[in-house]
Amino acid sequence: xxxxxxxxxxxxxxxxxxxxxxxxxxxxxxxxxxxxxxxxxxxxxxxxxxxxxxxxxxxxxxxxxxxxxxxxxxxxxxxxxxxxxxxxxxxxxxxxxxxxxxxxxxxxxxxxxxxxxxxxxxxxxxxxxxxxxxxxxxxxxxxxxxxxxxxxxxxxxxxxxxxxxxxxxxxxxxxxxxxxxxxxxxxxxxxxxxxxxxxxxxxxxxxxxxxxxxxxxxxxxxxxxxxxxxxxxxxxxxxxxxxxxxxxxxxxxxxxxxxxxxxxxxxxxxxxxxxxxxxxxxxxxxxxxxxxxxxxxxxxxxxxxxxxxxxxxxxxxxxxxxxxxxxxxxxxxxxxxxxxxxxxxxxxxxxxxxxxxxxxxxxxxxxxxxxxxxxxxxxxxxxxxxxxxxxxxxxxxxxxxxxxxxxxxxxxxxxxxxxxxxxxxxxxxxxxxxxxxxxxxxxxxxxxxxxxxxxxxxxxxxxxxxxxxxxxxxxxxxxxxxxxxxxxxxxxxxxxxxx
Amino acid sequence: xxxxxxxxxxxxxxxxxxxxxxxxxxxxxxxxxxxxxxxxxxxxxxxxxxxxxxxxxxxxxxxxxxxxxxxxxxxxxxxxxxxxxxxxxxxxxxxxxxxxxxxxxxxxxxxxxxxxxxxxxxxxxxxxxxxxxxxxxxxxxxxxxxxxxxxxxxxxx
Amino acid sequence: xxxxxxxxxxxxxxxxxxxxxxxxxxxxxxxxxxxxxxxxxxxxxxxxxxxxxxxxxxxxxxxxxxxxxxxxxxxxxxxxxxxxxxxxxxxxxxxxxxxxxxxxxxxxxxxxxxxxxxxxxxxxxxxxxxxxxxxxxxxxxxxxxxxxxxxxxxxxxxxxxxxxxxxxxxxxxxxxxxxxxxxxxxxxxxxxxxxxxxxxxxxxxxxxxxxxxxxxxxxxxxxxxxxxxxxxxxxxxxxxxxxxxxxxxxxxxxxxxxxxxxxxxxxxxxxxxxxxxxxxxxxxxxxxxxxxxxxxxxxxxxxxxxxxxxxxxxxxxxxxxxx
Numbered sequence: 001x002x003x004x005x006x007x008x009x010x011x012x013x014x015x016x017x018x019x020x021x022x023x024x025x026x027x028x029x030x031x032x033x034x035x036x037x038x039x040x041x042x043x044x045x046x047x048x049x050x051x052x053x054x055x056x057x058x059x060x061x062x063x064x065x066x067x068x069x070x071x072x073x074x075x076x077x078x079x080x081x082x083x084x085x086x087x088x089x090x091x092x093x094x095x096x097x098x099x100x101x102x103x104x105x106x107x108x109x110x111x112x113x114x115x116x117x118x119x120x121x122x123x124x125x126x127x128x129x130x131x132x133x134x135x136x137x138x139x140x141x142x143x144x145x146x147x148x149x150x151x152x153x154x155x156x157x158x159x160x161x162x163x164x165x166x167x168x169x170x171x172x173x174x175x176x177x178x179x180x181x182x183x184x185x186x187x188x189x190x191x192x193x194x195x196x197x198x199x200x201x202x203x204x205x206x207x208x209x210x211x212x213x214x215x216x217x218x219x220x221x222x223x224x225x226x227x228x229x230x231x232x233x234x235x236x237x238x239x240x241x242x243x244x245x246x247x248x249x250x251x252x253x254x255x256x257x258x259x260x261x262x263x264x265x266x267x268x269x270x271x272x273x274x275x276x277x278x279x280x281x282x283x284x285x286x287x288x289x290x291x292x293x294x295x296x297x298x299x300x301x302x303x304x305x306x307x308x309x310x311x312x313x314x315x316x317x318x319x320x321x322x323x324x325x326x327x328x329x330x331x332x333x334x335x336x337x338x339x340x341x342x343x344x345x346x347x348x349x350x351x352x353x354x355x356x357x358x359x360x361x362x363x364x365x366x367x368x369x370x371x372x373x374x375x376x377x378x379x380x381x382x383x384x385x386x387x388x389x390x391x392x393x394x395x396x397x398x399x400x401x402x403x404x405x406x407x408x409x410x411x412x413x414x415x416x417x418x419x420x421x422x423x424x425x426x427x428x429x430x431x432x433x434x435x436x437x438x439x440x441x442x443x444x445x446x447x448x449x450x451x452x453x454x455x456x457x458x459x460x461x462x463x464x465x466x467x468x469x470x471x472x473x474x475x476x477x478x479x480x481x482x483x484x485x486x487x488x489x490x491x492x493x494x495x496x497x498x499x
Numbered sequence: 500x501x502x503x504x505x506x507x508x509x510x511x512x513x514x515x516x517x518x519x520x521x522x523x524x525x526x527x528x529x530x531x532x533x534x535x536x537x538x539x540x541x542x543x544x545x546x547x548x549x550x551x552x553x554x555x556x557x558x559x560x561x562x563x564x565x566x567x568x569x570x571x572x573x574x575x576x577x578x579x580x581x582x583x584x585x586x587x588x589x590x591x592x593x594x595x596x597x598x599x600x601x602x603x604x605x606x607x608x609x610x611x612x613x614x615x616x617x618x619x620x621x622x623x624x625x626x627x628x629x630x631x632x633x634x635x636x637x638x639x640x641x642x643x644x645x646x647x648x649x650x651x652x653x654x655x656x
Numbered sequence: 657x658x659x660x661x662x663x664x665x666x667x668x669x670x671x672x673x674x675x676x677x678x679x680x681x682x683x684x685x686x687x688x689x690x691x692x693x694x695x696x697x698x699x700x701x702x703x704x705x706x707x708x709x710x711x712x713x714x715x716x717x718x719x720x721x722x723x724x725x726x727x728x729x730x731x732x733x734x735x736x737x738x739x740x741x742x743x744x745x746x747x748x749x750x751x752x753x754x755x756x757x758x759x760x761x762x763x764x765x766x767x768x769x770x771x772x773x774x775x776x777x778x779x780x781x782x783x784x785x786x787x788x789x790x791x792x793x794x795x796x797x798x799x800x801x802x803x804x805x806x807x808x809x810x811x812x813x814x815x816x817x818x819x820x821x822x823x824x825x826x827x828x829x830x831x832x833x834x835x836x837x838x839x840x841x842x843x844x845x846x847x848x849x850x851x852x853x854x855x856x857x858x859x860x861x862x863x864x865x866x867x868x869x870x871x872x873x874x875x876x877x878x879x880x881x882x883x884x885x886x887x888x889x890x891x892x893x894x895x896x897x898x899x900x901x902x903x904x905x906x907x908x909x910x911x912x913x914x915x916x917x918x919x920x921x922x923x924x925x926x927x928x929x930x931x932x933x934x935x936x937x938x939x940x941x942x943x944x945x946x947x948x949x950x951x952x953x954x955x956x957x958x959x960x961x962x963x964x965x966x967x968x969x970x971x972x973x974x975x976x977x978x979x
Contacts (some may be wrong), residue, residue: 168511199723220582328702333700428507
């Protein structure tokens with residue numbers, strides 16, 4: 001207990017609290033601008049943290065990233081410009097809620113359940129880090145392959161229309177992911193001799209194109225009328241969430257657990273977690289037909305999962321110094337510089353530091369609530385701007401955001417191409433979300449399949465030889481096979497009834 | 500621009516074949532059976548299957564000839580022009596901004612876009628000017644994004 | 657009236673700024689291109705060095721990530737910039753390899769190498785569960801088993817540690833692919849995979865495996881350098897243990913597009929030297945476990961050229977070079 005008090009003393013200093021507050025505001029700003037990512041916020045903070053003590057340095061980064069991840073939902077909800085692939089999972093529902101005049105309900109759900117997922121993940125981090133990290137270390141390419149297959153299967157479950165159209169979208173994404181040099185064989189594919197094409201299709205410009213630019217194109221065609229979304233309901237942001245929590249407690253818990261577990265795997269993160277959780281939510285929902293039409297249930301589960309994964313990523317980072325994503329990679333670097341060497345020893349040699357980090361985590365997830373509330377209240381006014389003024393400004397932000405991701409006009413070109421693709425897809429009722437999923441998971445699928453085949457000297461059986469891989473593999477096959485078998489049985493009995 | 504199911508199926512099948520053909524020259528990792536061609540071929544195979552599936556369903560539903568339904572907006576000449584205009588503005592930004600710099604390009608792109616949508620001229624000028632300076636200051640100064648410099652407006656840097 | 661005043665003001669400012677052109681270098685922000693992603697080791701080195709150079713030159717040094725294509729995109733962006741001293745970049749060892757692979761025409765000759773600021777030798781690391789306590793024992797086992805039994809990982813296909821492994825095997829009179837190389841997205845995923853039982857050896861730098869070595873999950877058997885490393889005094893060199901003379905090291909350098917004016921070049925090299933010797937940089941490298949190495953101007957360029965020739969030879973023998 002004395003360690004906890006000692007740790008609290010490190011954190012509850014006016015200077016540290018001020019730093020947390022400043023970092024939160026910064027993270028909120030960066031995250032709310034489409035095209036700027038939490039990773040970018042972290043990288044920008046690194047030089048600043050050089051001049052700080054360890055605890056404020058870590059607090060800065062932890063708070064800024066937690067905020068940036070939530071704030072990424074704001075443009076997604078209001079303008080259909082998701083900031084991260086993770087928030088792309090539920091942008092359809094969130095944006096539909098905005099169009100129905102309920103942007104605050106959507107953002108409130110995203111905020112509160114982000115916070116709940118984050119706190120849950122932190123509690124797991126505090127209590128079960130070593131055990132979970134041991135399991136996470138058992139994941140090799142065979143296990144990741146099946147995990148990616150599970151993630152891709154979600155594309156079919158989340159597609160609102162026909163599964164065939166969902167698959168078309170998925171394969172557009174998977175194909176786009178093959179462009180470039182970053183594949184296991186290191187062979188340039190579809191680059192046409194261009195150096196920029198060797199870098200491949202980055203998903204931020206592609207995502208901005210598919211979601212936002214296609215929306216801008218539509219607005220220009222319709223000559224953006226002055227129709228404003230209906231006024232907000234007067235209910236307070238938080239009271240609605242209390243109702244949601246009572247209605248969907250299982251969803252919130254399931255999302256938090258699944259998110260934290262997937263986040264703890266070094267090779268998977270918030271992206272896969274949010275998509276799988278959204279699909280799980282739809283699968284087990286009593287009203288799956290409402291998904292995609294402005295239904296809050298999937299938002300609750302995927303939102304919790306998203307931030308749970310953020311906390312989960314710290315489990316292997318702190319226990320073994322293994323980064324779970326680009327953000328923890330940066331933080332591990334900062335920890336080293338500050339003389340805290342992540343690994344099992346740090347829990348013994350510097351427990352007060354680790355507990356201070358835990359307290360910072362909890363604080364970051366709590367401070368998110370009031371600050372997020374202010375941000376939601378402020379951001380909502382964006383919607384009162386007439387569309388004909390707003391759309392050109394959004395177009396500008398799209399271009400600057402696509403440029404900023406790799407500091408090159410090539411990103412804007414990608415954005416334009418995917419804007420046209422996205423527009424044509426929606427004209428033909430092909431859902432956009434599975435394309436993003438394909439783009440994000442495509443490289444992982446390829447990497448894990450090809451390297452697994454090299455390791456096993458070309459034997460497919462290796463995918464079932466390790467216990468976890470076998471379990472995941474059988475599960476993946478089952479979720480495809482069982483509906484098929486049921487459908488066939490159903491058909492046969494229908495036919496027999498006819499005769 | 501909406502294609503019928505039969506057309507969509509045919510396009511998907513053709514896409515699959517095209518991907519397969521393009522992947523023929525991607526060789527495997529030396530000494531291995533798998534490599535650069537594995538993924539495109541797998542994609543091609545499943546894409547082709549999906550195409551065949553859609554075609555079968557469409558034919559069973561009675562479609563005989565591929566077709567194209569033009570959406571209502573394509574009949575309005577000005578709507579088509581506006582769509583081409585917004586695509587043109589993006590291309591213009593890509594081409595012009597590295598030469599002329601961010602501020603003037605951004606200002607002009609937004610101004611033209613607003614005028615197309617029917618915003619009144621004074622409002623359009625003010626909003627475009629304020630937004631471009633605000634973006635330039637926040638992205639360029641605060642977030643260190645290297646927006647293209649403009650030599651004759653560089654007092655903002 | 658207002659309008660005219662504004663025009664006049666703008667005109668005045670323009671005159672001032674054009675007068676500034678005549679001023680001495682540097683008079684506006686310098687852009688430092690990092691060909692690798694935010695958060696990686698190269699990014700951290702670039703950002704810290706940038707902050708120190710900024711103090712020295714008095715103008716902002718903005719770090720810009722240009723990632724993708726295994727470094728080709730970023731290196732091309734540096735080489736294709738104007739050689740005016742306002743674009744510099746962190747050039748990494750990949751410049752000596754990617755042209756052999758046929759990925760680009762670009763070589764180190766398209767750059768003015770200003771300085772080498774870091775170097776990390778390769779190593780031989782195995783999982784703690786594998787039960788090897790020396791590199792001799794490992795090598796014996798590799799030799800006694802058929803080719804392809806052992807698997808190694810730690811970079812992409814044809815990446816630096818792939819070449820490092822092939823070079824080591826060649827120096828031990830083995831076929832360069834006697835140990836199968838499994839491409840990975842970097843050293844960290846390779847190490848994780850090794851601990852999970854996916855591969856047997858990771859020949860990356862010991863610095864990259866430090867946390868796993870500290871956690872007793874990974875054992876460092878050897879360093880591929882002429883001398884032992886300061887951070888790992890207990891790890892023998894290859895020469896000490898198996899007698900192999902093979903050495904390989906990654907380095908990071910600061911480079912500019914070729915054709916820099918001489919005065920600008922001297923000014924930049926001096927600023928980098930001060931930055932390198934700064935307390936912040938030295939401390940940072942030590943804490944991260946990165947190796948310090950300094951070489952300036954022509955000395956640095958000579959190191960880059962030597963490695964280029966050595967890698968060309970190994971990559972050709974190992975079948976990694978384009979035909």
